[in-house]
Amino acid sequence: MSERRSLWEYANPRKFMGLSGTILPWITIAGGVLLVVGLIWGFFFTPDDYRQGSTVKIIYLHVPSALMAINAWFMMLVASLIWLIRRHHVSALAARAAAPVGVAMTIIALVTGAIWGQPMWGTWWVWDPRLTSFLILFLFYLGYVALWAAVENDDTAADLTSVTCIVGSVFAVLSRYAVNFWNQGLHQGASLSLDPEENVADIFYYPLLVTIAAFVLIFVALVLLRTRTEIRARQLRAYMARERMQ
Amino acid sequence: MIALLLRDLKIAVRAGGGFGLGLAFFLIVVVLVPFSVGPQSSLLASIAPGILWLGALLACLLSLDRIFALDFEDGSLDLLATSPLPLEGIVSVKAAAHWLTSALPLVIAAPFLALMLNLPAAGYFWIVLSLLLGTPALSVIGTFGAALTVGLKRGGLLLSILVLPLYVPTLIFGAELARRGVNGMDTQTPLLMLAGITFATIALLPFASAAVIRINLR
C-alpha cells in the first residue's frame, strides 16, 4: 500500500463510517435550515407572477425535486460504474441507497407538476414530453429497486443492478428523444439555464437556488443515512452467519 | 451457433406451445379491444396501428421468461457457458430463436387482425413493415431481461417490470411509423429511428446480456 492518500480511501467501509458519521448531522441540519429559509422566502417574500398568480410558488418544490430525480439516477450510474470497475462495496450500497430517494423525488416532481398543471393547463395530467419522461424515469426506478429486492446474494445483486442501471440510462435517454418526437408539448422550457433570456426572473431565482441547495443536502443526508444503515445491516448478518458456523 | 439455433427451433416446434400461445394471446387482445372501446369502425380504424403494436409487444413479453429458463433448469446453460461458443453468440442465437418462434408469427398474423379493426388498405404495408423492423429489437431487449432474471424464483413479474420501460422507445417509433404510414404522413424519421434502435440493440445489447448471464451463473 502506498503512503499517498487518495480519494478511494473513503471507499473503505471503516473510513466511510467514520467520516459519514461525523458529517451527517451537519448536512442534515444545513439541509433542513436551507429548506425552511428557502420556502419561507419563496412563499411569503416574493411577488405573485403576473400571469400565473400565486400558483407559481410551487416551483420551489417542483424544480428542486425534478432536478434531484434526474441527478439521483445520474449518481446511481456513476456509483454503478465505480462498483463494476473498482469493486468498492460502499459504492454499490450508495447506489442502492439512492434509488428509493430518487423514487420519492420523482413522485414529488410528478405530483407537484400535476398540482401546478391543473390551474395552468386546466388538467391534472397531459402527455407532455417532460411529464412523460419523468413517468418513464419512474418506471426505470421501479425496475431497479425491484431487482435489488429480488436477488438474494448481495454481490450478484450489485452486479446485476449496475448493468441494469447502465443499460437503463441509455434507454432512458433514448426514451427522452422518442417522447420529444412523439409529442411536442405544453411544458415551459427549463426554469434554469445558462441563457439569461430563458431564465426565470431574479426575484424567483435566488430563493429557488436556496431550495435546490436544500434538496441536494437532504438527498445527500438521506443517501448517507441509508448507506450506513445497510452497512450495519450487513455487519449484523455477517455476525449471525459467523455464529451459525461456530 | 447454427446448431444451437436449429436445436431451439426444433424444441419449440416439438413442444408446440411456442407459436400457439403468443398468437392466441395476440388474437384475444385484439378481439377484446372493440369490446372495451366500442364497435365504431372509424374509431377502431384510427387506433388499429397502436392496438396491433401493443398487442404484439405484450405477446412478445409473454414468452420471454422461457428464453433461458428451461436451459437453466436442466443444466444446459452451464454446459453451454463452458462450451467453445462465445456467450455473446449464445444470447444472440437465443434472441433470434425467440424472434423466429414468437415474434415472426405475430408479424404474419397482424394483417389478418388488422382486417378486424377496419384498417384502411394503405395501412397494411406499414403495419407489417414496422413490426418486421421493430420486433427484433423487442426480442433482443427481452433476451437481456430474461438474462437478468434467469434463476430468480419470482422472475416472471420482475422480468415484465424490467423490460417494459426498455420497450418504450421501440414502441413509440414503431407505432408512430405505422400510424404515419396509415395516415399518409412523412415516415422517414420514425423509420430511420426504428431501424437504428433495432440494429444498435442487435449489435450492442448481447454484450450486456452475456455479462449478466455470467453473473447469474456464478
Added chain:
Amino acid sequence: MVLKVKDLAVSRGGLTVLEGLNFTLSPGQALVLRGPNGSGKTTLLRTLAGLQPPAAGDIVGDPETIAYAAHADGLKPTLSVRENLAFWAQVFGTSDLSPAIDAFNLGTLLDRAAGALSAGQKRRLGLARLKVTGRQVWMLDEPTVSLDTSSVEQFAHTIRDHLKNQGSALLATHIDLGFEATVLDVSPYKAKLRDLPVLEEGLL
C-alpha cells in the same frame, strides 16, 4: 501438466468456502475430490470449469481443454438421444458419435426421446456427452448418481480408457470406482472464519 492450482480459494454466495488449495493434474491422471456434503466440491469444480471467478489464487490451464459435467445432464426431453448427442458434437466441433454411443451402450436407445429414458439411462447419455466433446480434461460432479452397478462399471471403464489416451479426470464422488486415482480430501482446506468479506469486518 494440464491443470495447476496455486493457493486457490473459492467462494459461494459471497463467503469463502475453501482456501489454500494446491494441486496439479497431469495427462493420464485422475483426481478424486472427497469431502462431506456442502464442503465446496461443487463450487471448486464450477470455479475450475470457469463458471465463477476464484476468490483468490491462480488456476493455470487452458479452459478450452475442459469438459464439465454438472449434477444436471442438460438433456432436452423432446429431442432423441441421437439429436442430443449430435447437438453437443456440433457445439464442440466434433463429428463422430459412435465411440460415445458404444462406450455407454446407447445403441438401442438412439431414436428414443430423451424424456422417455430412465434416470440411469439419462445419466449415461449425460456422460456420453463428455466423450463427444473430444476434450482432454473431464470434470465430473457426482457422475455415478442413479447409475446401477453395471453402468458404474461401464463408466469406470470409460474413464480408464480416457486416462489411457492421455486424458485427465477430476471427479467429485463418494464411491470407489476401482481405478487408480489420487484422492484429495477437501475438508482440511475449509476456509477459516476470518475470511468474511471486507465490508463486514469488525465495524460494529
